[in-house]
Amino acid sequence: MDESEADPVLVVADASRTLVEDAGDALAAAFDVRRVETAGACLSRAEAGSADAVLAAHDLPGVDGLGLLRSVRLSRPALPFVLAPANGSEALAGEALAAGADGYVPADADAETVVARVRDALEGTGRDAGASAGRRYRSLVESSPAPINVFDADGRSIWGNDAVLDLLGLDDRADLIGRSIFELVHPDDHERARRELASVIEAKEATGPTEMRLRTPSRGTRYVRVSTAVGRFRGADVGQAIAVDVTGVREREHQLQLLDRWLRHNVRNEMTVIRGLAEDLRRGAVDDVSAAASRISASANTLLKQAEHERELIETLTESLGEEFVRVNVAAIARRQVAECAAANPHADVELVRADDVEAHVLPALSTAVRELLDNAVRHSDVSKPRVEVSVERDGDTGVLRVADDGPGIPAEERDALSVEAETDQLHHGSGLGLALVYWLVRRSGGDVAFSENDPRGSVVTVRL
Template sequence: MNGTRCRVAGAAAVGGIGLALLAVRLRFGSLPRATPVSDVAPVGLALVLFVVAGWLPRSDLAALPVFYIPAATVGGMAAVAAFTTFVTTELLPATTTVPTTILLLNFVSAGGALGLVAGLLAATTWTLRTRTAQLRRSRDEYRELFDGIGDAVVVHDTRGRIIAANDAATDRLGDDTALTDRRITDIEGDEVRSRVVIDDRIVYETAHTTADDETVPVEMSARYVRYCGSPAVLSVARNVSRRRASERQLSEARDRLRALNRVLRHDIRNDMQIVLGTAGLLDERLGDDTARDHLRTIVDTGEHVVELTRSSRDLERTLGGEEPPPLHPVSPAETIESELDRCRSAFDHATFVVESDLPDVTVRANDLLSSVFRNLLNNAVQHSDRDDPTVTVSGERRDDRVVVRIADDGPGIPAERRQSVFRKDETGLGSEGTGLGLYLVSTLVDQYGGDVWIEDNDPRGTVVAVELCVETAADGAASNGAVRDEASR
């Protein structure tokens, strides 16, 4: 039985005792020489019992001790009734004219009142002891958790005075007595970086001075709490020495890979320029069509390798930095026209058509937007199964978005592969085209807050749609600020 049901049952029992007492008094109300004074004890006790019965369901007494109240009340009545019966039957008949029943009823009511008080005290005492034991267990469990956390936990008041600390904090910063006499500014360094607000917490990085006068980099997470009834600040300090060391190692490894990547791209481009230049000289001297076809294969492969180095460079700029490049207004129409001029020169066997005037707007992007359209235009040609492929470019504005479509007349892409072709694990150096192109396209468009998807072309081929956010006045102001911040670094 839960606490509420026990309290309701106890209230019913107490109320039932009050009703029984009134019923007995009414039963003997017509006795001779009964006066209003003789009703004080039974009626008064009944009223008190009714008040207690009404209070019990709303009280916070423990479940079982509630039954102490009616039990003690009945026990008090029974004990006094036995004694009063002996007195009224053996001693009083010769000395008083008050009816025995009236005397018995009043004495029994007095005994019930004493029992009621005793029951209330017993129930209250039991409840207080139980709650005290629960609070002690909760305090011990809280302390175990507080001290069991590997991070240093410090509580300080609004003036910065440390008022509590866990074992990890005292081990790192000093014994508990000395620590609680210090201020939070005594153990934190002056340098604070990476300050951010997450929900109701302030997270920042600083340094702690240990008891051995060593400086330890820590990540602090602070929030307002109430401690001992007063406002305070709970700060959790995590030692980030290992993380900093790992970050340095990763940064050094990234720098070495970048240097290797630049050297490889430089050497590959230089060698391929020699290959393509020599192929151009041979093209002027070859008269055999078959030989020219073989030469064209060499040239296309060489251009593919050069394009691969460009995609690798753009991918490094996109993914290799700690933060993505800042966004600023870029004209998609001008970017596409520039890339179309390059493609017409590089792929003289292909036809490039602009179906309609591209929307004269600016979008939120950066200079890598040219890599998006360059890769899509290259793929449209390089994946074609036609000798003279045709690539069609169109664009339209949709409210605060602009959609650019690049359509080809090649073999198309099966519906089940249209999502996977943008994934990193679907591309690589062994695939056709640049290998990294579509993954780079998807990554950049996602950074721009846009979307990219594939549609069917009619009657054959593929349409790649790129949706970008149109730059607004507010976006422009924010972008200009970001560019200025980047330039000042």
């Protein structure tokens, strides 16, 4: 059959299969039917251009037929859309037409009527006066660099631009449509979100900017400032939430707090030692002057090393702010850092036990993070011959770097202090700053860091990129 003669592709959104069972044969004879069960799946086909028309039941999981209609009108304003509820009413028919439906099928209609309504909708493509307005609205939202989510009176998402998908770490708009905003907002911020929703939908008042936390499937907790306005689209009140991602700002504030506390704590400790020994020397209360002088010199050297370490850390973090990601071979980085660590620490057993060919798109400073992990494992070991094993593995599309040691382990308070939500007084002042550097560099590279116990003792740090 010539492509121009092919049957129109009709996407039937019907979770209960009622439409397929009642009018399936007639629909299949007239159209190329593609059945889906959810509003998100239907929207994906519509956005992909693989639908010439939509026939939707009203009773769909997550988002009902009217919600799907409004989502489609944002994605494909002129796509023919017919609503066919299993239990309809005049009120529902009116809402459907106000929302831009091209046709409405009563619940008691026969199969021929269903087919006829779809044909009428196809023949009337472009007659909807709201189509151009829908296109303009979508263009404004889509062109915005800021994440924008459009939701209904119940707080369910009916559309979002690409920027909001990036913020939430979602691959497809179908993953967003129908989801309640309360699935995305951190549980501790639910009450705040409810107040915002009530102000926008019920009181018709704009809100914000309000800081909230979002939970994302792949990007962890994100901190955002949200401004929400009420709107009217296709006969229904909608909320329009514009978000500004301030996670980077919060993380940098946390970094500065940790650095400040770390420096003050360590300077105070060493200066207390120096001042005490100097006072003892002044009073002539020291039997071994040479030993006291050596101790003062050692504390001074420790301070100098700590100052140099912090300077390097600040430089690394500052330089990484404006750096572009580069593609690197993770195994090559691990191999080089293992060799350098082993050469610098001949008393330690540092070995690369596995090196899959893994590439990742990361900050150039990732090698600094790997070096810091190895140095920490050796420096803070409590055994005479530290054992450090490094592995690089491929896990699907993810690269996994593991550093396992047989040392005393990483204190829980030190691990917990890395989170932006942690109090800065949780910082343990041993390897905490080095781990913080690793955590921040990996996070900025779009990766994740996890900690676990080694068997029979020690720690395992896992970096996923």
